[in-house]
Amino acid sequence: MTHKWLAILGLAVVLPLQAADKVNFEQYVAQLKQEAVARNFSQATVDAAFAGIKLHKRAIKADRNQPEFKKTLDTYLPQAVPDWKVAKARKLMEQHRELLKRVGRAYGVQPRFIVALWGVETNFGSYTGNFSVVGATASLAYEGRREAFFKDQLFAALTILEQGHISAEQMKGSWAGAMGQCQFMPTSFLAYAEDFDGDGKKDIWTNKADVFASAANYLKQVGWRDDLTWARQVTLTQPVAKELTGLNVKRTLSQWQQMGVRRYDGSDLPTRDVEASLVQPDDAQGRSYLAYANYDALMRWNRSHYFVAAVGHLADRIKFSQ
Known part of the structure; x- marks a missing residue:
C-alpha cells in the first residue's frame, strides 16, 4: 500500500526519508564510480579498484561494535607487551640494525620506537588485515554514520592506486581500511608514506625500508623529538x-x-x-x-593512552634489555 493510500485511509504511518530513499549497495557503488571518474581518476583505475567489490558486513559490524576497554594498565600491558614480543623485538632490531640506524638518522626518531610501533600495530608485519581497502571503505561509507570520512579514505585509496604504489588486488588492510605493516589509513599514506629505497613505490606492505621510514616520517611530522623519551x-x-x-x-x-x-x-x-x-x-x-612531547606525537598516531603506553613500554624494554 502506497503512502498516498495510507493517507486516504487516515493511517498516520510516516517512514523516514532515509529508509525510503536508501539505495542498495550496488547503486551506491555505481554512484562512487561516477564520482571517481568526475574526479579525473582513470577508467582503468576505477575498473580495477571496484572489480568484484562486495558489501563487507563484517566491517560494518566491527565499526558498530568496537569493544570498550574494561581493563587497567596493570592488566593490559602484560598482555599487550608479553616477554615473547620483547624477545622478538630485540631479534628483529638486531636483524635490521643498519637499516633502522639509517632511517633513525634521516628522520630523527630512535629506532626502538619504530620497532615498538611495528610490533604493537601488526606484530612486526605478521598481521596486517585481509580486507579489500576499497571494499571496506566503500562499505563503511555506504553504512552512513561516517560517510564523509570513509569516502575521503576511498578516494585517497584510488589516488594510491593511480600513482602505482600497489595493485588493487594487493591493497589489503583492516576492516576500517588501515593498511600495511604500519597500518596507515589511505589519507595518512598520502601525507606520510615514504619511498626510502628509491624504487619509485611507497610500499608499506612488503618493503621494510618503506615501512620503517613511513612510520618515522609520521612521527617526525607530528613533532617527535629524538632527545626525549616518551x-x-x-x-x-x-x-x-x-x-x-x-x-x-x-x-x-x-x-x-x-x-x-x-x-x-x-x-x-x-x-x-x-x-x-x-x-x-x-x-x-x-x-x-x-x-613528554613524544607522548603527544604517539597520541596523534592513535588516540588511545593504552596504545601509547604499550608502544612506550615495549620501546623501554628493548632499550633496557640491550
Missing part, C-alpha cells in the same frame, strides 16, 4: 589537583617536582628544562606518567 612513570608524594592532569596542561619538571611528583623509585625528577604533562590513563589510583 614518558616516565612517576609517584606522587601528595595529591595533584585533577585540573592539572591531562595532556593539555604543560609544566616544567621543576614545577612538577615542587608539586610532589617524583620518579617511580621516589628520587627527585631530572633537572632538565623540559615540559611534561601528568597523565593518569586509568584514574588517580592507577599509574601516573609524566608525558
